[in-house]
Amino acid sequence: MNSFSVILVAFNLVFLLFRSVAISDSLTTQNPYLRDGLSLVSRNGIFKLGFFSPGLPGNRYLGIWFKNRRGPTSVWVANRRNPINDSSGVLVMNITTGNLTLYSHNSTAIVWSARLLRKVPNGILQLLDTGNLVLRNWEDENPQNYSWQSFDYPSDTLLPGMKLGWDLRNNIERRLEAWKNLNDPSPGDLSWRMELHEYPETVMWRGSKKYVRHGPWNGVRLSSRPLAAAPILNFNFVSNEDEVYYQYSVVNKSHSVMLVLNQSSYMRILYLWSVAERRWRVYTSLPRDYCDNYALCGPYGYCDIRVTPSCKCLEGFKPRSPDSWRTGEFADGCERNKLMNCGEEVGFAQVSQLKLPDTKHTWVNKSMNLEECRQKCLRNCSCMAYAMTNISGSGNGCALWIGDLIDLKLIPDAGQDLYVKMLASELVKHREPNKTGRLNPKVKIALFVISGVGLVILCICVYIFKKRSTFKDDHEKIEAQDLELPLFDLSVINSATDNFSLNNKLGEGGFGPVYKGKLTNGQDIAVKRLSQSSGQGTNEFKNEVSLIAKLQHRNLVKLLGCCIQGDEKMLVYEYMPNKSLDFFIFDQTQRRLLNWSKRYCIICGVARGLMYLHQDSRLRIIHRDLKASNVLLDVDINPKISDFGLAKTCGGDQTGGRTLRVVGTYGYMAPEYAFDGQFSVKSDAFSYGILLLEIISGKRSRTFCHLKDQNLIAYAWRLWKEGNIEELIDDAIRETCSLSEVLRCINISLLCVQQHPNDRPTMSSVVMMLGCEIPLLQPKQPGFFIENEAIAMKSASSKDKSTSTNELTITLPDPR
Numbered sequence: 001m002n003s004f005s006v007i008l009v010a011f012n013l014v015f016l017l018f019r020s021v022a023i024s025d026s027l028t029t030q031n032p033y034l035r036d037g038l039s040l041v042s043r044n045g046i047f048k049l050g051f052f053s054p055g056l057p058g059n060r061y062l063g064i065w066f067k068n069r070r071g072p073t074s075v076w077v078a079n080r081r082n083p084i085n086d087s088s089g090v091l092v093m094n095i096t097t098g099n100l101t102l103y104s105h106n107s108t109a110i111v112w113s114a115r116l117l118r119k120v121p122n123g124i125l126q127l128l129d130t131g132n133l134v135l136r137n138w139e140d141e142n143p144q145n146y147s148w149q150s151f152d153y154p155s156d157t158l159l160p161g162m163k164l165g166w167d168l169r170n171n172i173e174r175r176l177e178a179w180k181n182l183n184d185p186s187p188g189d190l191s192w193r194m195e196l197h198e199y200p201e202t203v204m205w206r207g208s209k210k211y212v213r214h215g216p217w218n219g220v221r222l223s224s225r226p227l228a229a230a231p232i233l234n235f236n237f238v239s240n241e242d243e244v245y246y247q248y249s250v251v252n253k254s255h256s257v258m259l260v261l262n263q264s265s266y267m268r269i270l271y272l273w274s275v276a277e278r279r280w281r282v283y284t285s286l287p288r289d290y291c292d293n294y295a296l297c298g299p300y301g302y303c304d305i306r307v308t309p310s311c312k313c314l315e316g317f318k319p320r321s322p323d324s325w326r327t328g329e330f331a332d333g334c335e336r337n338k339l340m341n342c343g344e345e346v347g348f349a350q351v352s353q354l355k356l357p358d359t360k361h362t363w364v365n366k367s368m369n370l371e372e373c374r375q376k377c378l379r380n381c382s383c384m385a386y387a388m389t390n391i392s393g394s395g396n397g398c399a400l401w402i403g404d405l406i407d408l409k410l411i412p413d414a415g416q417d418l419y420v421k422m423l424a425s426e427l428v429k430h431r432e433p434n435k436t437g438r439l440n441p442k443v444k445i446a447l448f449v450i451s452g453v454g455l456v457i458l459c460i461c462v463y464i465f466k467k468r469s470t471f472k473d474d475h476e477k478i479e480a481q482d483l484e485l486p487l488f489d490l491s492v493i494n495s496a497t498d499n500f501s502l503n504n505k506l507g508e509g510g511f512g513p514v515y516k517g518k519l520t521n522g523q524d525i526a527v528k529r530l531s532q533s534s535g536q537g538t539n540e541f542k543n544e545v546s547l548i549a550k551l552q553h554r555n556l557v558k559l560l561g562c563c564i565q566g567d568e569k570m571l572v573y574e575y576m577p578n579k580s581l582d583f584f585i586f587d588q589t590q591r592r593l594l595n596w597s598k599r600y601c602i603i604c605g606v607a608r609g610l611m612y613l614h615q616d617s618r619l620r621i622i623h624r625d626l627k628a629s630n631v632l633l634d635v636d637i638n639p640k641i642s643d644f645g646l647a648k649t650c651g652g653d654q655t656g657g658r659t660l661r662v663v664g665t666y667g668y669m670a671p672e673y674a675f676d677g678q679f680s681v682k683s684d685a686f687s688y689g690i691l692l693l694e695i696i697s698g699k700r701s702r703t704f705c706h707l708k709d710q711n712l713i714a715y716a717w718r719l720w721k722e723g724n725i726e727e728l729i730d731d732a733i734r735e736t737c738s739l740s741e742v743l744r745c746i747n748i749s750l751l752c753v754q755q756h757p758n759d760r761p762t763m764s765s766v767v768m769m770l771g772c773e774i775p776l777l778q779p780k781q782p783g784f785f786i787e788n789e790a791i792a793m794k795s796a797s798s799k800d801k802s803t804s805t806n807e808l809t810i811t812l813p814d815p816r
Helices: 003-015 322-326 370-379 441-468 490-496 538-549 581-585 596-616 671-676 681-697 712-722 739-752 763-771 788-797
Strands: 022-024 026-028 033-035 039-041 047-052 061-066 074-077 089-093 100-104 110-113 123-127 133-137 164-167 172-174 176-181 184-195 201-206 209-216 233-239 243-250 257-262 267-274 279-286 301-303 311-313 317-319 334-336 346-355 362-365 383-387 398-402 408-410 416-423 505-509 512-518 524-529 559-565 568-574 620-622 631-633 639-641 648-650 656-658 662-665 678-680 802-804 807-812
Touching (some): 026 089, 039 123, 172 184, 176 257, 267 763, 311 317, 317 322, 346 370, 370 383, 370 398, 490 512, 490 524, 490 559, 490 568, 581 681, 596 620, 596 631, 596 681, 596 739, 596 763, 671 678, 671 681, 678 681, 681 712, 681 739, 739 763
Parallel strands (some): 022 039, 301 408
Antiparallel strands (some): 026 123, 039 047, 047 061, 061 074, 100 110, 164 172, 164 243, 176 184, 184 201, 201 209, 233 243, 267 279, 317 334, 346 408, 383 398, 512 524, 524 568, 559 568, 631 639, 656 678, 662 807
């Protein structure tokens, strides 16, 4: 028998003395083993170390989690790439060297081992209340003398006090990598790490591509971070010869928080533990908006989420490909109005409130002042811009950007000043004041007279222009500047759609037909043409245009522009080659093209889109008509919510309202909205719950018929109560789906369709439930939708009703 086998026999004899309980907060040379079934608990009972199974019961992992917290609590995993296939795992601390090794009883192979910085003959492995698992000499509690610590090897979670970055002395990179999915802690393709160069910064990556860049530390905060009225976190950045790292702490020590990378939503989420609700809540997430996408506007372009289109060129620059910019493609960026050659007279344009450009190609001197920095950039023909590296106090430090300026974003009321090199002839000339700093009184009088005359002339010109440009139906006039969108000429739309040829018709919505078109640059578009007899009048048209123009999210359909000419009102969207979701899930043939993985991505994408509307957009928006036909699919089957003609906005902290004009689609409307006209973020959540049931079952909510059940909700609820919920799953995916994920989604859908709005989760909670391993509540009684006869009666009494393909969109003028 070899020595390893002897050791294992000894282990088994020792293990017979233990039960499946927490043994202490540490392992020592007197008790150097931790087997599956035993655990370590930190001194104050905050964290627990042990073995767990996130997915398949046979796959066991050694990890750390919050002991008394429901939700995404697995904060660290040792063997995330190598699961143990049974419950025979054992963690061993070598009594001579202190080395940590994870074995399986049934295998001589090492599952995982720690990389020690130094041997620890009298070692103690201890789980701290910070969530850090540390190995040290039992007599030494100095953090700098740890031989090994889990904080040096993060998984997907950054806890307060952890460092994201580099230990240059020991060549340790502390980076986060998202779990592949809820059941598999092995690394996915979403990572967050510190980029080491002259001006270090943290970047989120999707595979081999930069995804979101946080901007460099400016002495106060990351340059991409907006100012918070009451911040809950303090941030710190250290860069020296030994270490480069980013770190955060909690302002209120009673708060429990964690930053988690989520693969399914491709987000970095900050969770805050709600003591009152006994659950984790999403506090913030990144990307915050459309403008956070890396290099969205290309070189020398900056993104401003407040306007449409969001991409603009810096002063002195113009779009490199004007045609692409007109159609919403900005990746080519901008170029100078005039070519700048070395030796020409140059100056600098100050651009404020910016996230500083990508710092990969920078030169940094931390001791220079701003004027010295300016002179340094003037003397270097390759220098395109400069900025201070430290804005605290009076400011100091110098960063020069060599080459193109990439990934600029406007951060209102925050950001930083960037000084961009320009030709002197391109800079705006300002009149200098006299030596006293005041204008000569005679000059003042002259300017006043000239201004007055000019104002009168201007008013006369405006009056004449307005009289000439008045439309025949003045009350339905739409000012182009109010829409903040590119305007397409009718002749361009006619040409693109082959004069609205029937061959190009994609379908018929409640507000008119939709046509496919192709612009002269080759871009495919979808044109929504407002029907003269549709229920959508000028107000609804304005509503849809003004709303979508302000929205930028990867799960919302992109509005490219509009056409307003005579009686024609049209919206021009990006073309979705895979049509709408209902085309797939309700067709016996097409449904088989959507496997569970694709359906799950659609479920998560729609949830993220709704969360953006409800919480993260500049306006709090309630869609009011979410349904399968309003979820479009792009070439990669990514979902995009469309059709905002019925959407409502809420100001401030409002989450809903009431209307006497109930609009929406039968089968998707929440009961309180259908009967009483009360709409809210929770009525959208109800519609989302219905959509989930349809995606999972492949059955239409409004036309579902069963001997025992009046509709799809009732059918799902009965199966849930009977314990036969698997019968709900679409036959096309039943054999190949992840049953645990499907059952979780059904549970979420039933939570969303509960009778009382207050019982339903918010969409941010739904996103969290979909993306994290959270124990779910049991759903209460659903809100069974009103009987067909009641709808028919009210619909018949309505003077304003409209229909759409395969859907009944109803408008009820008086809900009572």
